[in-house]
Amino acid sequence: MINRDEALRRDAADTLAPLRDQFALPEGVIYLDGNSLGPLPRATPDRLAAVIRGEWGKDLIGSWNSAGWIDLPADVGDQIAPLVGAGAGELIAADSTSVNLFKVLAAALRIVAEDEPGRVEIVSERDNFPTDLYIVQGLSDLLGGRYTLRLVDSADEIPAALGANTALLLLTHVNYRSGAMHDMATLSAAAHEAGALTIWDLAHSAGAVPVALNDDGADFAIGCGYKYLNGGPGAPAFLWVAPRHVGRFRQPLSGWMGHARPFDFVPDYEPGEGVSRYLCGTPAILAMSALECGVETLLAAEPYGGMAALRAKSQALTDFFIECVEARCAGKGLQLVTPRDPARRGSQVSFAFDDAWPLCQALIARGVIGDFRAPDILRFGFAPLYIRFVDVWDAAEVLGTVLDTGEWLEARFVERNAVT
Numbered sequence: 001m002i003n004r005d006e007a008l009r010r011d012a013a014d015t016l017a018p019l020r021d022q023f024a025l026p027e028g029v030i031y032l033d034g035n036s037l038g039p040l041p042r043a044t045p046d047r048l049a050a051v052i053r054g055e056w057g058k059d060l061i062g063s064w065n066s067a068g069w070i071d072l073p074a075d076v077g078d079q080i081a082p083l084v085g086a087g088a089g090e091l092i093a094a095d096s097t098s099v100n101l102f103k104v105l106a107a108a109l110r111i112v113a114e115d116e117p118g119r120v121e122i123v124s125e126r127d128n129f130p131t132d133l134y135i136v137q138g139l140s141d142l143l144g145g146r147y148t149l150r151l152v153d154s155a156d157e158i159p160a161a162l163g164a165n166t167a168l169l170l171l172t173h174v175n176y177r178s179g180a181m182h183d184m185a186t187l188s189a190a191a192h193e194a195g196a197l198t199i200w201d202l203a204h205s206a207g208a209v210p211v212a213l214n215d216d217g218a219d220f221a222i223g224c225g226y227k228y229l230n231g232g233p234g235a236p237a238f239l240w241v242a243p244r245h246v247g248r249f250r251q252p253l254s255g256w257m258g259h260a261r262p263f264d265f266v267p268d269y270e271p272g273e274g275v276s277r278y279l280c281g282t283p284a285i286l287a288m289s290a291l292e293c294g295v296e297t298l299l300a301a302e303p304y305g306g307m308a309a310l311r312a313k314s315q316a317l318t319d320f321f322i323e324c325v326e327a328r329c330a331g332k333g334l335q336l337v338t339p340r341d342p343a344r345r346g347s348q349v350s351f352a353f354d355d356a357w358p359l360c361q362a363l364i365a366r367g368v369i370g371d372f373r374a375p376d377i378l379r380f381g382f383a384p385l386y387i388r389f390v391d392v393w394d395a396a397e398v399l400g401t402v403l404d405t406g407e408w409l410e411a412r413f414v415e416r417n418a419v420t
């Protein structure tokens with residue numbers, strides 16, 4: 001029997017519950033959008049104040065050395081690495097996800113072109129996050145239209161789409177709309193079998209599900225700092241390259257920070273050793289410091305079982321939400337688009353609904369913050385660091401009430417904002 005008491009009982013038994021205190025969550029809000037923008041960690045304002053007043057304010061430019069600012073991209077990268085199955089010294093925090101994708105895409109294509117120039121197809125999914133497809137199109141254009149995107153309509157079609165023409169398999173591990181998760185090991189093996197390399201976008205995976213980049217045989221990965229890593233709006237992203245490719249990684253954005261000796265100020269570019277070559281320009285230290293605080297909220301889960309424990313809770317939360325919504329909102333036009341099998345989804349649950357935008361706005365007006373993805377998806381993220389089972393129950397109740405009363409049909413919920 002599911003009811004609110006059952007939700008409270010599950011919260012009382014939840015060993016991860018104390019981790020919620022790390023966040024400054026506003027009263028009266030159920031925040032189911034941490035898959036889009038993670039909430040503010042309590043530590044972040046003080047950390048930023050210390051960096052601003054104590055480091056920038058006092059030591060000025062000397063802080064690049066005295067406060068270790070220059071090492072921050074690699075240090076934060078080392079903190080993120082274990083969350084995604086990467087080793088120390090393999091991953092760097094820098095730039096945005098889109099820019100990092102441009103970098104790894106160009107570097108990967110160069111490696112393929114050196115070995116087998118006939119491979120000119122990049123296999124991806126039609127419903128991959130648009131920036132991934134746009135970056136391929138822009139880079140191919142820059143390379144004289146040499147590469148073409150081969151888009152499949154379902155994950156089942158991927159193995160058959162890989163062949164002698166395939167240069168790369170570019171996939172987002174957890175789909176931003178449906179929440180469906182790919183099997184990284186199987187698809188990486190299939191790509192390698194076909195002679196292609198893989199790039200994995202971990203925007204909806206890092207900090208949400210355990211990822212095993214090295215063990216699963218991935219070649220390149222990029223990911224986002226402002227979603228489940230709680231790094232703040234526009235936080236730096238990250239970039240990982242399998243150790244076997246590092247020596248051949250040629251940075252297309254060959255800025256001075258990726259140079260072997262940036263402060264020699266010599267006219268010729270020479271890539272730095274290891275991760276430093278993934279950098280382009282001067283790192284955004286304030287944003288990087290906020291990202292560090294965000295990543296620390298996940299590392300704080302280590303004594304409680306780390307990503308494995310977070311994954312177990314996330315699966316229980318998403319199962320419970322599907323159960324609650326299907327019981328409370330049956331026959332109201334919501335169609336589950338997220339895989340029912342918890343092993344095949346990330347940490348979100350999405351429903352298709354004809355008028356998903358006004359329904360989403362009506363929920364937000366009642367304090368349940370999810371989001372809308374065009375054309376008809378209502379998306380709810382369940383970050384196990386701070387979401388409780390009672391939040392799940394209450395959110396489903398509010399959804400049921402909004403559908404029962406029809407208040408989502410009110411004119412005030414129709415107008416679209418610039419950001420959805």
Ligand SMILES: Cc1ncc(COP(=O)(O)O)c(C=O)c1O
Nearest residue numbers: 096097098129131172176201203
């Ligand atoms: C899967 C995926 N990839 C890439 C991006 C783009 O990231 P950015 O705007 O930080 O470059 C997003 C943003 O939501 C995303 O969901």
